[in-house]
Amino acid sequence: MRIVCWFLLLIGVGSGAGSGVGCAATPESRTTRLQAADVLGAADDVREQLAQSDFLAQRGATSPEMVLLPTIATNRSDDRLTDGERWMVTAGVARAPAVLGLMREKNIAVQAPPTAAGFLEQYGIDPGAHDRANLPTHLFTAEVASIARAAATGLSSDARALDERRDTYFVRYEIVEATGRRVLWNGSAELARRATGLLID
């Protein structure tokens, strides 16, 4: 009988090494990859910065129409971004209701390129109609950068391994003239993601 208990104790210890961590861990993210929802969350920041900008302060509902065309974001981050994700960073934000409403008040039409339309629809963003005759006067560009940090917290099943990663993403937005490329406005958004769990496992 003593042996059976001993056996149970051993199995308990053996499995506790892993399951203990599993139990203790909060339902935290397992990845620091940039998610589409994160990107859309930046739309409020962009709207706020645009609303307070000199660029829009000079405009009103009767200003000459401006046609803004988002371009696919440049990826300078440590994450591999699909075309869809890169379009979400620009077209997704520019066509987000919060930003779109502000633009309309300033007589700025935001045209999503046809290549971006399918991606926007996937995330419930209305791409709108693309009017080929209405040529873009301005471009909405973005560059995504990031800083990654990894650490060993000692909480995982292998106490000596890296088991936490933090990625802080910085998105720099610009509105530039379609011809001449003069920068009329720039803004930024920042978001951080943290994930736990052994990086090599």
Place this chain on the structure above:
Amino acid sequence: MRSRPIHVAASLARGRWCLSAIGCAAGGVNEQLRADMIAGRYATARAEAASNISNNREDRDYLLDRVRLLAAAMADGTDRMIEPEIAELYDLLRTQGLNEDRTAASVVVGERNARIWKGEPFEQALAYAYIGLHDALDGDWGNARATARNALFLLRDFERSGGSLADSWSDDPVAQREAVIEGADPDGPIGYRPVASDFEFGYLLLALAAQEAGYPEEVDDALRGLDAIAPELNDLGRRIRAGEYNLIVVASAGSAPRKVQAGPDGAIGLFRPTARSGRELLFVGTDGMSASAPVATDINRMAEDLRWTSLEELRTARAAIGRLLVGGGVVTAAASDDNETALAIGAGVAAIGALLLANAGADVRHAETLPQRLYLAPVMLPADAKTVRVEINGGPGVTLPTAGLVGPGAPGIVYVRLNEGVANWAPSDPHVRYANDATGGAGPVGRDALPYVLGGRDVRTPSVSVMEDYWRAGLPRTIGVNELRELYQAEEIVFGESAERDPTLRHVLENGDGLYTPRPGSIGFVRLICREAPAYEPRSAALQAVRAAMESEMRVSLNAEDSAMERNGR
């Protein structure tokens, strides 16, 4: 009476192989894929790997399937077919703690039967590098750069009294690993520290991607990292930094090391080379240009390096539990004499211990399709070069057509997996024999410009834009693009997006069902497009009828020409 426990122990010992066979059948290893890769049968390996791929994210081989497929498709030049699989692979490589909830299960049933394969750290670095290379081949330098950075993750070095253990350790890899697992060896406690990666190819890829993406400071950072670990690659870095290239040749050779069980109860996983390491230079040359590059990364070296392998605490712990239980069970049975209850308990515990021992063997799953070494050579190809030779000094080589490789504004990039199998069939003077979607339809003339299935040399995807070429070559104008597509469908030939996304396909030029074009400059491109294929044999009545009608029309036309000539002769 003493015979009974001995009998129990002997039975358990005899039974262990059965338990082992049931619980941990050293399965999951695919030597056929390795053989195909060694023989240069990359399309076969790619199709085979794709046919067996799991689509269940919970499948323990989900990642392994994709790494195998990636290396095979890259070698074949058909990696664009597997973009969804590459995206999945990257996503899961970036997912942490994949097996955190599976630790308990792997104690009991063994790693092979419980844990999702994520590969040893060196296999993960190589998977990242291949994904980055795939992006680079697509000209997507931003993603190539991001993926290369992920390939350069920190490693765990081990030290005693402030110094690295690398120089002072015993040559016995099992002893090394056991010492690290136990945290000490006879000379004292062993600590660890995170250190920068020494994955040379990763630094080169990062420098190249940063250079092409326009981030010079990052190029310098990457090259400083490279210089610290591999000064012999300094000249490659300088050529990248100076932009002295219009073509990047990435080459690999040999076969990945094989993972085997070693040590007590086979609990330690070790990699054994299947292709020898070597320092042979890679030569890239054509008329008026010759360049060389040293081996960038020796994968045998990585596989043997403790810093590039995961630790084995769990396996050792499980083996220890097993030994304890077998010992405890046998002792209990031996001491029980006539106590049948104690004997039964002892035997039961010993049986469980034997089960644990049977499953204590290291998980030997590994990516067999990876190579033994990697090269990266930046070269300046003359504008008029028609072919370029890529060859390992004293080893295999291949001559590539330059069609479609180097365009204005951006450098070309090719990836070739070299081995004797390829060298045996590769043409010495390759040129584009079949019009294709990558290099276009300018090659064949006359009836050769007809689709391959109609007796010509054109394997382009049927589209409105190619029909004019076909009509000029003699295709009746009654056959438009829709009718041609129907003919392909009648032949059960897959084309267009369906073919571009189906890695199980083989090409019609090889008696398969797919119409697609591998990347220019790839081994698959040379094999399919630059060699003579057997004439196509129609399978459907519809195609046979069209071909018969065309033959008949041609005979009428030839007869008319003969008659005209005869009349003129008179």
